Amino acid sequence: MATSPTSSVRPGFLVACLLLALLFSKECVAVKFELPGFHPPAVRCVEHFVANENLVTAVADIGPGENQNIDIEVFDNGAARNKYFTRNNAEGTVKFSFTSHDDADVRFCFTNTLKPGFNGEPNLKRSIYLHIDSMAQVPLVNSEKEKEKLQPIEIELRKLEQMLSGVIGDMEYLRNREMQMRDTNEATNERVKWFSLLSMLVLVSVGAGQLWYEGLLSIVIELLIYASYIGI
Numbered sequence: 001m002a003t004s005p006t007s008s009v010r011p012g013f014l015v016a017c018l019l020l021a022l023l024f025s026k027e028c029v030a031v032k033f034e035l036p037g038f039h040p041p042a043v044r045c046v047e048h049f050v051a052n053e054n055l056v057t058a059v060a061d062i063g064p065g066e067n068q069n070i071d072i073e074v075f076d077n078g079a080a081r082n083k084y085f086t087r088n089n090a091e092g093t094v095k096f097s098f099t100s101h102d103d104a105d106v107r108f109c110f111t112n113t114l115k116p117g118f119n120g121e122p123n124l125k126r127s128i129y130l131h132i133d134s135m136a137q138v139p140l141v142n143s144e145k146e147k148e149k150l151q152p153i154e155i156e157l158r159k160l161e162q163m164l165s166g167v168i169g170d171m172e173y174l175r176n177r178e179m180q181m182r183d184t185n186e187a188t189n190e191r192v193k194w195f196s197l198l199s200m201l202v203l204v205s206v207g208a209g210q211l212w213y214e215g216l217l218s219i220v221i222e223l224l225i226y227a228s229y230i231g232i
Contacts, residue, residue, distance in 0.1 A: 028172060029132040036125040037068045041113040048108070048132050050076070050100045056134045057097040057169050058108065061180075062090055063127035067118045070126060071111040078104035100134075108132070131176060133169045 035044050050056055062070050072094065074085040084098040084106070100106065110128055118124070 032129045035112040037112045037114040041111045045107045045109040047105045050106045052103045054100045059131045060094045061129040065126035067115045069113045073109045076104040076106045078102035
């Protein structure tokens with residue numbers, strides 16, 4: 001009995017293809033910049049287009065900086081001007097997530113405000129690393145009737161998509177943190193190298209000065225001995 005071409009396709013192959021489609025449908029944005037402190041406050045916004053009802057997760061790593069307050073505000077430029085997140089005086093690592101309400105550009109704005117009594121200087125700035133993930137959100141299946149209508153493979157794909165979105169976001173965040181730590185280690189090694197060279201240079205200079213001083217002292221002693229010998 002002849003079989004149709006479609007009946008020879010294995011369910012495992014279909015699952016693999018759907019998983020690849022889910023993986024590559026995720027959008028990621030990563031940007032790093034320095035935000036100086038001024039009066040009035042300096043503002044820097046990062047825009048990212050997000051479709052309606054998409055799940056957006058973001059991680060902001062804020063570097064150290066004295067006498068400077070970083071404020072975060074996230075909103076879109078749609079007709080409703082939806083606001084998704086606000087944080088005043090943010091420090092360290094800030095994680096947040098939201099579901100978009102419109103097809104619009106979402107703006108992630110950072111404001112650096114100097115404390116009263118301080119003026120803008122070149123060294124008053126803070127580094128900011130922003131990582132954004134956006135993916136179409138799959139609604140959860142709660143009703144028993146809906147579960148009965150869905151095929152088993154479709155149910156498993158929904159579960160896998162929810163798990164993969166979190167795992168991929170964590171992997172991207174860990175990779176970026178590893179890159180930051182590697183850059184820090186390289187900078188530290190460079191400083192240690194130059195400090196070692198400077199220490200060796202100072203040691204050689206001190207040794208040469210000591211030899212020159214001892215040679216000069218011996219000459220003076222010999223002259224004094226010779227003068228006393230001839231009766232001067």
